[in-house]
Each structure stands twice: as C-alpha cells, then as structure tokens.
Amino acid sequence: MSSRDLILARVRRALADVPRDDTPYDQAFERGYLREHGDRSVEQTVELLAENLADYRAQVHRSDADGLAATIAGLLAERGSTSVVVPTGLDPEWLAATAVTRVPDRLAGTPDELDRVDSVVTACAVAIAETGTIVLDGGPDQGRRRITLVPDHHICVVRVPAQVVSSVPQGLERLDPARPLTWISGPSATSDIELDRVEGVHGPRTLEVVLVSGE
C-alpha cells in the first residue's frame, strides 16, 4: 500500500464516528463575523490606511496624478539612489522626472545583480486599510516577487481610493489565488530579541507608500 493510501485509510478509520451525511461545507458554519470594522466614508478609509501604514513604520506620502513623477523623483533623490528596478508594465510617466538608471525587471538577472540595485518602484494590487497592508500580485506594474524583496528601498504607489478596501475579507475577494501574492504591512521587522521590534532584517528596510489620487 502506498503511503498516500495508507494515510487516507487511517484518516477514514479515525473518522468512523463521523456520520456519513455530516453537514456539507456551505452549511457547516455561520460566518457571524463582520465584513468590515466600523462605518467609514471613503476618505476615512484612505485616512485609516495612511495611519496604519505609518503605525508600522512605513513612510506615507500623498500626491495627485500630476505630481506623482515629481514625488517619486524626490524620494529617489532624497535616498541618494543611483539605480532603480522597474517592472515591465510600470507606467513610464511615473519615472519621467528622474534620471536615475533604470534596471528592467527581466534583466535584473541573478540575485547578486539585483542586490546591487538601490531602489524599486512598483504599483500594487490592493491595499487594506484596517491592517495597513499593501498586496502585490505580480501583475505587469508590480513585477516578480524578488524585485520588491532584495533592494533595500521600496516605493509602492497606491491609487486611492480605487485600490483601497477596508478589511481583510474585502481584500481577499479582490485577489486571484492563482497569482503569487505578497502581503506587506510595514517594512521587514523582527521581534526575536527580547521582543523589541527592530525594522529591517532581510526585506527592504525602507518602505515608502505613495497614495496617489485622481488616477
């Protein structure tokens, strides 16, 4: 007997007490919990996102569509970045105001090469206000998972209010499980030493989120 059959047979024997006509999944439980917490206007939800991002040490900036290129250029200059990874589908307008060397995602071949790049600029798939979370789904304007991981500085653009939801349940609804997802709540952090929170271990130590309106 294969281990597969062995384990499945053990499971069935272990469940001998469970009646065959046990309640099916869709009737097995009530989802008595809330779809979102609190009653907020659209503006308040965006405000909550900004607060919660900042509470977990992300740096939050605001811009409108016209000022976005200048905002991004300013953030790269402030950081002193000389190179930036760019996802293939990123709106070229976003980087129109900076002369920093662009490294296309596909060409940032080996992890070592990627490690030498200073910054990365991406869009996101959805942002969750109640938890201060941005989610990347590997879409053309976000690139492969590795490009937002290895460089030490991540600038993520969130279109508000279109990409903002209130809660985790609403966020999951919008996401496609077939895509590889990365949920980011603040920069990399650890609490392993005496439970003191320290930002920045392996992921980007600086996360800057630009909330852009009017897109």
Next chain:
Amino acid sequence: MSGGTFVGMPSFPKAAHEAVHNQTLRGNLRHATHTIRAKRANAVAEVSDWAELREAGKQIKDHTLRHLDRYLVQLEESVTAAGGTVHWAADADEANRIVTYLVKATGESEVVKVKSMATQEIGLNEALEAEGINAYETDLAELIVQLGKDRPSHILVPAIHRNRGEIRDIFAREMSEWGRPAPEGLTDTPAELAEAARLHLREKFLRAKVGVSGANFMVAETGTLVVVESEGNGRMCLTLPETLISVVGIEKIVPTWQDLEVFLQTLPRSSTAERMNPYTSTWTGTTDEDGPQTFHLVLIDNGRTDTLADEVGRQALRCIRCSACLNVCPVYERAGGHAYGSVYPGPIGAILSPQLRGTQSEIDASLPYASSLCGACYDVCPVAIDIPEVLVHLRERVVEGGVVTRDGAKVVLKPAKGHAAERAAMRAARWAFGRPGALRTGQRFASRTRRFHPRTLPGPGKAWSETRALPTVPAEPFRDWWQRTHGGKDASK
C-alpha cells in the same frame, strides 16, 4: 517524532525543577511573556467581532478535520494542476527520506529554510546533515538557536529564553563557523544584532538553489500555500531558489480561499499581537519566471491520524501555532519551553506531543500534568481548543490506560508505571473507608505513633512528597474527639 534532540528527556517535573532555579531564564521568560501578553490583549480588543471570528475559526477547522480525507484528495488535485508535485509521508523517517532524495536530485548540498514547526518535529536538519546536506535556518530566532547549538523553547520566538547579551556572545563566537563572521566590535543592541544576521544570511540567500519551508495554511480548493512571517527570510526562501520543498502536516488545510479571511485576522493578533504581520506570501504551484520553477509538497502524518482518532483529543489538530497559550501559561512562564521535551512546548505541547508520540515515554506520560488547569490557555486560543479538557482526558489515559490508536491500529494501553503507588494508595483507602472498625484502629494507631512519622515518604512515594508537605496526624482521631466532647449529648437526644 524521530527528532533526535528530545530522545531520553527526563519527565516534565525533573526538567522543570532545574529550569525554575535558573534566574536568567526566568527573567528572560517573564519579560517576554508579559510584554506580548499585554500587547495581544490590545490587538484583540481592536476587533469587535473577536468572539465570532474565534467561533468561525473553530468551526472551519472542525469541519475540515471531519472530512480530512476528502480535502486532502482535493488539495492534491489542485496542487498538481498548478504545477506542483505532492508526496505523502506516513512518519518522520519517510518524510526525511523524501526530502533528502529531492534535495540530492537537484545536485545541491545546502538548503535555506523558513522557520517551520513540521520540519523541526521530524528532525529534518539532522537527517539532512547525516546525508551531507547543510540546512541553514534563516529566521533570526532559529539562527540564534542553531548557532548556539541549542533547542527552540517557544513556537513563535524560539530564542525567547536568550537575552541580548547571550545572543551577542553566540553571534561573535559562532557566525564564522557557518559563513560570514559577525562584525568586529558587535554590541548587544537589537538593531546591530539584526544587522549582523542580515549580512550573515544574505550571502546564503543569494546563492541558494533549494528552499525548504512549512506552511501556515493550505487551501484545498485552489492548491494555494500560505506562509506568514515578519523578517523577509521567508520570502527569500520562497522566491529566490529554483526548487522549493514544503513540508506540511495534513491538518493544515482550509477548504476555501475565503476561509483565509478568518485566520489572517486571528493569527497575527494572537501570535505577535499585530494587526497584520509584515509579510505574508501565498503561492499556487509554480509561476512562469517568478519564483521557484519546481515545487514539491510533502504531506506528513506522523501521528496526526492517531490524534484524529481520539474524539476528545482531535481538537488539538485545530491549532494554528499562534503560541498565545504559551504566553499566558503560569507553568510555561516559570519552567520554560525546554522542559516540555518537544518542539511543541507550553499548554498546546502538553496535549499535542503526547498524542502525536503516544504516552509511553516518561516525558510524554508526564506532559498532561504540566499544567495547573487554570484555563487561561483556553480563553486566549483563537480556535477555542479546550486544552484543560484534553489535559484531563490524557491524564485519565495515562493512569487508567485503555484503547488508543497508534500508527493507525487500535492498541490497548497499560496504565502508566509511575502511577502504581497512587493506585495502590487509592485502593487501600477504598478498602479502609468501607470498614469503619479497621479505619478506627488505623487512625488510633497513627495518632499514637505520630512522633515517629517521617517528613517525606520512602520508596515509591518519595517523588510525590518531594513537592508536597505531608499532613500532620492529630493527637486524637476526629471520631474519638467527637465521641468524647459531643457524642454523649447526641446520644441523649
């Protein structure tokens, strides 16, 4: 569990006896558990529907367990359809053989690891090492434990028993053995220690060809695996290598994508007391040009189906490894995680380990007693595991024996050896209480000889009386006193 580290552990009372006399350990533990306890209460208070989320989490997990065969088959189909390969391992040895084979097939001799309870449970690192493969732990706390040639003592914060000074010393002494040495003049500030870990591990991440992980959840409907973490070491291991091998217990399934909405709210708040942990990664099979191009899922039983067969004890399989129960447990806080002799310490370990491993060994027979039954663990559990109920159930099994399932077969367990004296004492008491004459004679004899009674019991009662004060026998049995002072009056009525 064949993880070599815990074989031959003394029973919990013996191991805990030493731990409670270690002042540094108690200080480290007290600081850590009290910090996280207070933060967790705040994080939970932020969501007004905590009770409903907890109930939904409990019901989803219970439903999944009651139909585990169906969901396992569905998961296998979805993972395969998404480009992954599924392997099944009945026990730790088989799981280790499969992973070793898969690593060797890549031609590599080192792997980077995401913190995983399942791989610790099966002793994977030791098994790989025996085959000439280096397994690098990349979670900061796991790194501290691995470099310190130590054992983890907490589910979430494995190095909770170490303070910053101890960690600095371990880094300065050991890092050069494994790769990039610690920077010169390393101090004990957490930021500097984290930076040293970053530099040390980065060279390993950048060259890694094989990653090994566990998973917090597996979605049967979609074949998606989920890893919840903070540091980004998980993302490194899940993204940069060409091959990813995930070793996951069969109980980690949820039926649908939507079910994650419950656990992604309750797990971070219960474990690290955060609204959301910094990083969560999900992957469904493989994705072209993004992340590992080869994905293996190793599903392990290793005692889980035996646990499932116990109608009272099976609720332990609902556990999502948040570790909230450790942080509120008065016994854990004083004894520390090592005393539990298992990768699963604290209240959940006290019910999970004896079920996964059986209660034959000294340590496993003692674990159901490693509790004051205060119930704090039940109150904080985000999937409402009634840990005290299972503890009492397992105590009964240890003392009385009975029918249990081991390796899929029903066996009759003999009563545990250590409890023979207790049983004999209880039998003697039953006999005496049924015979008033004998009881009276015995009591009078005990009163007259009271000056000669020992302070501790000899023989099999020695251990019992080591931690308990023996009652002193009164100069006169109560019944004689009653007869002398009130007896006459009563008789006259």
